[in-house]
Amino acid sequence: MFVTGDSIDSFHPWPAEALNWTEAAWFGAWAPEHALTVYLYHWFRPALGIYGGGCIVWIGDTGVPWEAPLFQYDVNRPVRGDLDLRDMTLDNGFRLRVLRPGHDYEMTFRNPRASVALRFTATTAPDLTDRRGTSDFFAGHVDQPGRYTGHVEIEGRRYAVDCIGIRDRSWGPRAIGDDVRMGYCHGETEDLAFLAFSRPSGSDEEIYKGYLSLDGVRHDVVRGSRRVSHVDGRLSHIALELEDEAGRTLTGHGTPLNRFSYTSYPNLLSHHYLMRWDLPNGSAFGEEQDLWSVPLWREHRQAAGGMR
Template sequence: MITPEDVEFHPVENDSPIWAETNFFGFYNTEEHLNIGVYALFRPQLGVVHSTISMNDHDALEPWRANFFDHRAHLPIPEPQRLSDYSLLNGLHVTCTEPNMNWRIEYDDGAGTTIDVEYRALMQPFDIADPDMDPITAARAKEEDFAWGEAYNGHFDQTGHYTGEVSIRRRTIPIDCVSTMDHSWGPRAERGAPNMSWLHAHVDDNYAVHAIWSFDHTGETDELTLNHGYAMVDGHAYGLASGSGRTTRDKHLYAREVELQVTDSRGEAHELRGTGLTRFPWQAWPNMVGFNVLARWTVNGREGYGELQDFVETTHLAALADRGTTSSAV
């Protein structure tokens, strides 16, 4: 269960130098197909923050082809160390106005690119480690030493409503959308992470589906394995109990079509089909590429939008390319 105290930094286990604490805020403008990501990965034992600000509305197959991308690896963690109110030297200022529920995200690069949005939660935080919330965690709790990636031993996802605006070199774009944020804490090495598809589809303030999947990523079509997720209906998150899915990718490994079937804890089924609108190789942290796509979805016949983040390590991609085991590894 997530408590108000979880908005702040958590104790570092075993003085681990690879311990990480993260915040991600993602939002978009559907008319412009503009997808925005605000990310900070803190290394408390090292005293540094890895932060990226990305904005993209088209096919940006290289990071410098995006509308905007500011990537910093060694920003100092400001003192006192607080996740509820921090300002970084890249111009990012994040303030939590109600613990784990409402945030304000501000950014100014000093050259005309800015962010000024507010996030209002539409549900309580969804704790993927809580068996009372997550049916899959409950089912796996009987397995000895079960953990799906140590970096996500502490993790919650949450759907909310973003309002405000962004400016890209003084061109202003309004933001008014439903999207999903997350917060993670735990040891996070820079090699050895499993492949992960973190995705969500939002119809309106009363209906959204979020899910985390595993996948193989050795071909142009990937069968997905459900790990965690929820369907948010009228402000309540119902944990996903089962599901299946398939992602069809282009030759650059980006999702072009996604088909999902999931069933929540009430036994209600949700059928989703997503079509990729954009492409951007998000370098979330060293040795990792997030094949990011803003997608148009149909969810039980209703239209929605949301993001696909397919994470694969560069060492894995290089091995596939070197072996020539997949026509997609280019």
């Protein structure tokens, strides 16, 4: 049984006929000095009584799941007993506790090869976005910057984590069609955070939603663009500029520190990069997520001469 409520931290009531209703919770942190990224990501389909996801760790030029230091990503595991997202223990080795609603979270993951322990403390209030431009993915969505502290230990090697990152929370019907194409990038420091959803079209991309937070004051993005550069088919550079509803602007340049690709859902290919962003007031770290439906990716690769 899924315990529902009316907060961003709880499962939400779902229509009985909505078999594709999905609740997802993602915590992503990094240790830039090691070019290391750790994901604790889980999705739930309450109408079917199943869940999936797990823990992924990649370092540097990992590239694909079978080369990652840690890739425990399950699908279609049955939910047994009551499950409350605010205090949850899963049978794959993951535990999540909400210490302060909408603000403080504690996550652990353990299996025979690895252990992860992270604490997330928000630096801004939760940002509940609307569905504009993303209705196939969710009805409600939260992107929230904050500080991660803790560690990742894999086969006896321990990596400290102390970074400003982001968490993600979403719910609603999730249909992955054959025409999905979206860019999603973000960067965070103690005093600044930005998030940008984009529509890729060649090397130039329109930023159609997101936010800019400066000194704790956040406004929605009203316009922006990105120019994405590749060398030999690999991401090499992103230049972006955006403007929020208060007229504030941000320009920046990003370079990838690592890369990783996997299918987070059937028919959805996700390319992920830990990014170092060079901004007017210094550097920030964050991500680039490049999302493709599988047929579109195949068409792209065929056009580039990389597949038959």
